[in-house]
Structures are given as C-alpha cells and as structure tokens.
Amino acid sequence: MRIVVDAMGSDNRPVPDVAGAVLAAREFGETIILVGDLARLEAELAKHDTTGISIEVKHAAAEIAMTDKPSQVVKGKLDSSIHVGLGLVRDGEADAFVTAGNTGAVLAVSMLRRVGLGRIPGVKRPGLGVVFPIKERPFLIDSGANADNKAEFLLQFAIMGSLYMERVHLVTKPRVGLISNGEEEGKGTELVKETGPLLQASGLNYVGNIEPKEFMFGAVDVAVTDGFSGNLIMKTSEAIAKYMSDTIREEIKANPITAVGGFLAKPAFGRVRRQLDPEEVGGAPLLGVNGVVIIGHGRSGALAIKHAVGQARVVVETGVVAAIERGIQ
Amino acid sequence: MRIVVDAMGSDNRPVPDVAGAVLAAREFGETIILVGDLARLEAELAKHDTTGISIEVKHAAAEIAMTDKPSQVVKGKLDSSIHVGLGLVRDGEADAFVTAGNTGAVLAVSMLRRVGLGRIPGVKRPGLGVVFPIKERPFLIDSGANADNKAEFLLQFAIMGSLYMERVHLVTKPRVGLISNGEEEGKGTELVKETGPLLQASGLNYVGNIEPKEFMFGAVDVAVTDGFSGNLIMKTSEAIAKYMSDTIREEIKANPITAVGGFLAKPAFGRVRRQLDPEEVGGAPLLGVNGVVIIGHGRSGALAIKHAVGQARVVVETGVVAAIERGIQ
DSSP states (O other), X not given: OEEEEETTOSTTTTHHHHHHHHHHHHHHXXXXXXXXXXXXXXXXXXXXXXXXXXXXXXXXXBOOOTTSOHHHHHHHOTTBHHHHHHHHHHTTSOSEEEEOSOHHHHHHHHHOTTTSOOBOTTOSSOEEEEEOSSTTOOEEEOSSSOSSOOHHHXXXXXXXXXXXXXXXXXXXXXXXXXXXXXXXXXXXXXXHHHHHHHHHTSSSEEEEEEOHHHHHTTSOSEEEOOHHHHHHHHHHHHHHHHHHHXXXXXXXXXXXXXXXXXXXXXXXXXXHHHHTOGGGXXXXXXXXXXXXXXXOOTTOOHHHHHHHXXXXXXXXXTTHHHHHHHHTO | OEEEEETTOSTTTTHHHHHHHHHHHHHHOOEEEEEEOHHHHHHHHTTSOOTTSOEEEEEOOBOOOTTXXXXXXXXXXXXXXXXXXXXXXXXXXXXXXXXXXXXXXXXXHHHOTTTSOOBOTTOSSOEEEEEOSSTTOOEEEOSSSOSSOOHXXXXXXXXXXXXXXXXXXXXXXOXXXXXXXXXXXXXXXXXHHHHHHHHHTSSSEEEEEXXXXXXXXXXXXXXXXXXXXXXXXXXXXXXHHXXXXXXXXXXXXXXXXXXXXXXXXXXXXXXXXXHTOGGGGOOEEEETBSSEEEEOOTTOOHHXXXXXXXXXXXXXXXXXXXXXXXXTO
C-alpha cells in the first residue's frame, strides 16, 4: 500500500509531518510518499533513521498557509502539496492522502476532479466525519464541510457514516441519530423535519432525533447533522473542556491543601487528558470523495500523524470508498 | 412590585416553587403572587412561615406536563398557571412572570396576546436569552425559541441582548459577536452571511464573527445566533461538563493515592461546581414579549426560583421592556 503524507500540512511543518511519516512507515510496513518542498523535507528526513523502511519524496513548490482562502488556493496554487498529493491518489499512484493542513483548502481541492479528486458518483456533497474523543467513540458527520445543506445531503452523510463505522470500527448495524434541539418528533429546523422521514425510510438503523447529551453518552454510533451545527458541537466541546480544565487547575492551586490533593490526583488527570485527546482517535475522514482522505488537526504532533496514517490504511483495506459507491446509489 | 411565580412549574412542583417564592418575598420585600392549584399550593404554603411577607395566591386549574406539546397547550389549557400568570402581567395586575415550567409552552403562550402576552410592537420574533454560567458571564441569544430564522430576527436578538446586558448587567457598550464556524468574513451559513452586514450597520458594538471558544473566553458580552445553534451550544456545554466531571470522578477513584488526592482537592471541585452552576445565574429572560418573563430550568430548586425572582425584579426596575420598545424601531 502507498500512502501520501502531506509534509507541509501541520502548524509546525515539516517536523511532525515527517517524523510521523517515518514512525508510520516503520510500524505499518507500507510505503509513505512525503509531498512538499523537496529541499526542506529531505533536510528533515535526514534527521531520521530510515533504514529498512520505504519512504519516497515528491516535490510540491507552493505552500498553503492556515489563513489562505480555500477558493483562492484551489486554482491559484496548483503545485501545492495538497494538489500534488491528491493528484497521486486520483491517478492511482497512491491509495490514500493524509494531511494536517488547512481543512478548507483540503476540502475545496478534494471536491474537484480536475485539480484534486472529485466526488464518488452519486454523492451530492462530501461530508467531514470525526470520531469524538469520548469513551463511546461516536461518529459525527458533517463536522464542517458544508454550512448550508439539504435533507438529501444529510441522508447521504448518514449512509456514509454508517458504512464507515461498520467497516472501520466494526460496529454492527450502527445506530444513527439525527441531531436536534429535542428528541420529540416535530422538534428541529425545517431541515431536520425533512431529514427525519428520509432516514426513517433509509433502511439504516435509525433511532430518531437526539440531543447532544445522547450523543455524548452512548445512545448512537453515528450522529448526523449539517456542517454548521456539527462544527459548533465540536468547537463548543473543545472550548468547554479547556474551560473546565483551566478552572479546575486554578481552583486547586488556590489553597495549599487542595494543591496537595491536586498533586496526588495528577495521574488521574493525566488519564482523563489522554482519554479526551483528539490525537488518540486519528484524523477526520472526508467521506464521499473519490479516494481516501484523512485530515488531522493543525496542531498534530508526530504521533497524531502516525495514527492518521494507520487510520487511512484501515479505510483503504476495508474498502470504504467502494462501499460508499455501492451504498449511495 | 408584584411578581408572579408559577407554582406548578418545576419538576418537583409545587415544593421548590413555593419555597423559592417565600424566600424571595422575604429577601426582596416585594409581593409574590403564586399561581397554581389552590388546594395544593395552600397546603404547601402552610409549611412555611409567612409572617411579615406579602404572598398572594391565585387559582389555575390545569396542569402542564413537561411532555405536553406547546401547540396543544396554547389553546387547550387556557386555565393553566402559565396562562393565568401571563394574563396577570398582560392586564397590568403584575409586573413579571417567573416559571420553571415547560419552556416550549411558556414561549408559545407568551407570544400570543389573546391567551398570554403578545410581542412588543416591531419585534419579529422574541428570543430566549441566557447568561452562560462561566466566569465572564456572556449572554447567548437565541438559545432556543426559534429553530428557523431570518437575518432580521438575529439583528433584533442582538439589539435586545445588548439592551439587556447594558441595563441588567451594567455592561457599557456590550460587545456583540455573531456565532459562526470561523472568524473570517465569508464563513458561515447564508443566514450568518446575511446577518453580518446588518450587525455592522446597526450601531451596536459589533466585533464580527466568533467561534465558541471566543464566546467562552470573554471576547464578547452578547453572542447572537439562531435558536437551533444556540440550543446546541448550551446543551453541548452541559453534556461535556457532565462528561468531564463523571470521567474525572471515575479516574480519581480508580487508585488509592489519586483517591486521597481527590478527597483533599474536594473543596476546589465544589468551587468549580458552584461556579458552573446554572442556578447561580438565574433563569432565561424571554426578550421581545410585552412583559417580563423569566424561565428557569425544570430542575430548579428553591434557591434558583428565588434568584429568578431577583432577576425579574432587576429587569422590571431597569425598564428593559420599554427600552426594547424604543430600541427596536
């Protein structure tokens, strides 16, 4: 198997991207193709021991900043690592593309066959999925690819999310819920009310409307929502988790006895942090494009890149793209 | 001042509702009108010492369950405590209505002048505001009254939220942000893109698009969003806060040393819990209806009811309704 790693993706590129690629090549025994500025990534690669592993490099001149507008990147930076990397997958020279780069740019380039990958036939809108870093590991789709949606798009997100959880996470008949502002029928936006009946008739294991608490506490395997709401759920979760950690830390330090308590309890906090660590669950799969694309967080370290490569490998092996092509008809 | 308290509102009605009313009457020295089933609330009231405080009772026969559909309640239970209580405010016999009852029912009855209160002239859609129980105490509007929205509604939420924070929380020139899935111009749904320019031209202290993290960490005083998104933000916050508390508790108990640490650090957790306690910030003001309405959580205890009455009193004193009537033209 040949997996492309965008060497110019993460905030600290190319350091964690290259280190993660080396770790992945060693652990999984697959060929990794690093794409990026040749001089910089070869210099970085030279810092690692690459004996006995299969790593190739491929030049891509243009660099994409986190602040670059996706619409300008698409046709304005045809020689970026995103374009070159996705092109390798499109042309059958690689099996998957892993990046910690500008999500908007990856989405925009992925959608277009001419510059990137293009959609799977029949897919209206690709959706960005994410496995939530909480105990039950539920899958949320769309987590941010499409701000405005139609019911038909949400139905396809549900189908794609179910297939992903079935194949990649081995969940039998994944329970699908539709995110709403109440569980009762008749709650929700017009979009929610139109999507419910489509899901009901879909043949999926649809459990009905769910609220965020059902999503967090294990009531579903796949939660379907529009990309605006999905993004808010993700970002609110991150913000509240950070707020609570900060507040607990401050309050514990405010008094010598609670400070001693905090010191003794530290390993427990470490376990909580690891459990909630997005790096542990890999990157976000972009479902519905004509190839395997995994998007990691810009803050990804080497370990997160390695996990994302491992995830890409499972997505390739389990034939998710072909399953979506059959399932979406 | 005369403030109506819905005695049949909370999950444990009429116990906390009546107890909270008694506490409020004593602390604030205003007249409280308890509305509900006369026999039950008089029996409950008899358990309290009411010497020297001003409490009246008013009968309302019909009871509303949390599961009752708002649309059926509106015209189907004209003698509920919500109808009777709001009627007292509409008819000038009371200054405010406080309830921990079925939010959907309160919203629905409040909107209609014939059975409840009606809207302030010029207001398109009343919005449910909420002061977030985090350190900076930002205000979120709409937190759930309207699932589907127009830009014009969001503009009015911003105006009403600003006036509320200015008058009730004494914030000078409240900073207003528009919740989106990215801070850059051009991010967001069509609704967000249409609302931005209206806010820009509004004369409010508008700071632009914000993400949940800016909202949580003090970048604005008023965050404007549609009721579907606002509800998701609130419910995701609650769910994640509960998830983290549960996880920390479990992890601390998992080992004797961290358990000792957890015991010593307990007062700090208590402070965090109090800080994040929704009861401490009172209820949700329904802005845009023609009178003062404060909606508490169904789980409200006596203290939360008392806080909500205190809040209603400040809203009345500071003339928020009249200010909205002038501000919305």
